Amino acid sequence: MAGKQWHVPVDTIYNYIKDTFVGCGVPAADAKIIADVLIESDLRGIESHGVGRLYYYYVRIKAGQHKVKTEYKVVKEGKTTAVIDGEHGQGHVIAHNAMKMAIQKAKEHGMGAVAVRNGTHFGICGYYTKMAVDAGMIGIVCTNARPSIAPTWGVEPMLGTNPLAFAMPSDEPFPFSLDCATSIIQRGKVEMADRAGKSLAEHLVIGTDGKSLTNAPEILKLMVEDKAALLPIGGAGEELAGYKGYGYATVVEILSASLSNGSFLKGISGLDADGKKTFYRVGHFFMAIDPNEFAGLDAFKKTTGDILRALRASKKAPGASRIWTAGEKEHESIALVKKEGIPVNEGLAKELLTIKKALKLDSYKFPFDGFA
Ligand SMILES: NC(=O)c1ccc[n+]([C@@H]2O[C@H](COP(=O)([O-])OP(=O)(O)OC[C@H]3O[C@@H](n4cnc5c(N)ncnc54)[C@H](O)[C@@H]3O)[C@@H](O)[C@H]2O)c1
Secondary structure, three states, rough: OOEEEEEEEEHHHHHHHHEEEEEEOOHHHHHHHHHHHHHHHOOOOHHHEEEHHHHHHHHHHHHOOOOOOOEEEEEEEEEOOOEEOOOOOOOHHHHHHHHHHHHHHHHHHHHHEEEEEEOOOOHHHHHHHHHHHHHOOOEEEOOOOOOOOOOOOOOOOOOOOOOOOEEOOOOOOOEEEEEEEOOOOOOHHHHHHHHHHOOOOOOOEEEEEOOEEHHHHHHHHHOOOOOEEEOOOOOOOOOHHHHHHHHHHHHHHHHHHOOOOOOOHHHHHOOOOOOEOOOOEEEEEEEOOOOHOOOOHHHHHHHHHHHHHHHHHOOOOOOOOOOOOOOOOHHHHHHHHHHHOOOHHHHHHHHHHHHHHHHHOOOOOOOOOOOO
């Protein structure tokens, strides 16, 4: 029972996101950066991290977990490195500036890396890796997140969905862009299933008894109580090498917390010792590498393109019509979403209408006005 779905023009959603943040007290220039990141997600077809996250940010701002004014500080800086204290400002704004800094350092010295502590949720890693690609560089970005993955042979949510992203310039019309969580499914997709009234597949999430859970609302409730955990890439146990996903999630945790001397694991649950809401204190890591200091940008792009083309042209599995390389689906999605608009289901429509009423954004006319 998927319910109704509407499509709303990209510009309308972009402006609505911007005005929501401005309505919450975020400066207009910062609200524009946040809207850019969220819209890029929707354009890429990553519905879990686009406008679908707006209500979640709204609730966090209202709860005082994200400060509306972003006043991050550079607490340590070298030629190729920097450490930023995000001071719990808007995650997208902190991340945007951290990646800009890494790119600038890479332009000057071949490589730049910036670690951030006390950040807040910054959306999709791929937005920031693309900033590097747009500057002719390789981008590497990761972030820790509130605990939700259980370690191999464990059932307790300890690591976040800890996404890790790489983007590499190529001579194709799109870069190689791998951008995904180190869990099989990330929390945003559980939230999407919840909004759409759908169940999850088996072997993605486990309860404290180690058995699969598939009911999305139940999972979201149990995750808050530490009674449900997402499985790392590879799944439960060792048979399908779940320890590899567990290992990569730990790499992300270390890069995001140890370099910035930031919080980690249960320290970024967003709850204090008394169970009251507090800052999330997530950490991030941003890196830019200039291929001109290696093979040269054109040669790098050509070899990368040759690798991607050879992979896509290789022999297909019976019944398969196409082989993809990472970033290709997102590239094709952009044209489609621009044409059709951003999909809004009943659950999301309700959230957007709640914000509209609360912030008196009456000038917006949606096809789902009056629903619910
Ligand atoms: N900020 C946070 O705390 C946080 C946490 C988790 C995830 N995220 C973001 O959520 C987004 C989605 O993550 P996800 O884990 O759901 O991603 P996903 O499982 O949908 O995987 C997406 C990646 O896989 C590639 N891909 C998909 N099908 C492919 C195929 N057939 N062949 C080759 N490559 C293919 C895509 O190009 C993309 O790079 C990411 O942008 C991530 O950064 C953010």
